[in-house]
Amino acid sequence: MVTSKEVLDNAKSKMQKTTEALKHDLGGIRAGRANPSLLSGVTVDYYGATTPLNQIAAITVPEARVIMVSPYDKSALNNIEKGILEADLGINPANDGDKIRMVIPQLTEERRSEVSKKVKATGESNKVAIRNVRREAMDAVKKGNKSDDFNDDEAHRLEDQVQQLTDKEIKHVDQIVSDKENEVMNG
Structure with a gap:
């Protein structure tokens, strides 16, 4: 029934x-503005486990066209950079040894x-x-x-x-x- x-x-x-x-x-979908959800599908190899980026780093938007990724564990920085590159977002991450900055290009x-x-x-x-x-x-x-x-x-x-x-x-x-x-x- x-x-x-x-x-x-x-x-x-x-x-x-x-x-x-x-x-x-x-x-x-990238719209020319920085949006943390652009990184929602990014995974990182973290101590042998595939981990979503947002679980191992803070993702912020300090400026309208910049996304900043600040890892909770600095030793994961290179793996985070590699994960972002492998996600093929069309944005190159810039690693300054402390954080990763990504400038969103104008469409x-x-x-x-x-x-x-x-x-x-x-x-x-x-x-x-x-x-x-x-x-x-x-x-x-x-x-x-x-x-x-x-x-x-x-x-x-x-x-x-x-x-x-x-x-x-x-x-x-x-x-x-x-x-x-x-x-x-x-x-």
Whole structure:
């Protein structure tokens, strides 16, 4: 027996996770401004264990276009530099023996356009994922209607609620993508 609340809560949860994943994905896209999330995927060999950079160093943004990495353990500095280079971020780390500084280069107009297209494509794939969640929820409503979990009126009301939820999340995705495009084009 499936309740209408379960169908809606499940759809809402999955859609919100998709939106959060979009924010995370777009955070890793370089927009000409320093952002600590650019280093979120960087791992470092630390005493034989692959460790996320943010667990062994403080990552700060002292200036608009500079990221500074200050290791908690100075002996890990060379491994951190190597990890950043291996991540192939397109930014060269400068090791001063104490910290690593990375200056984010200004994006060219052509590169801004490429990044903007990537942002749009990422947004579109997230919209597809949200629509897939909608389809799953609609299928659950139809199954519930056939097995008499819901009557016809409840099923129609539930379908409307799922559609409203979908529209709201897609609008949210559009806003996130628009904000990131503005950051890229004007950064």
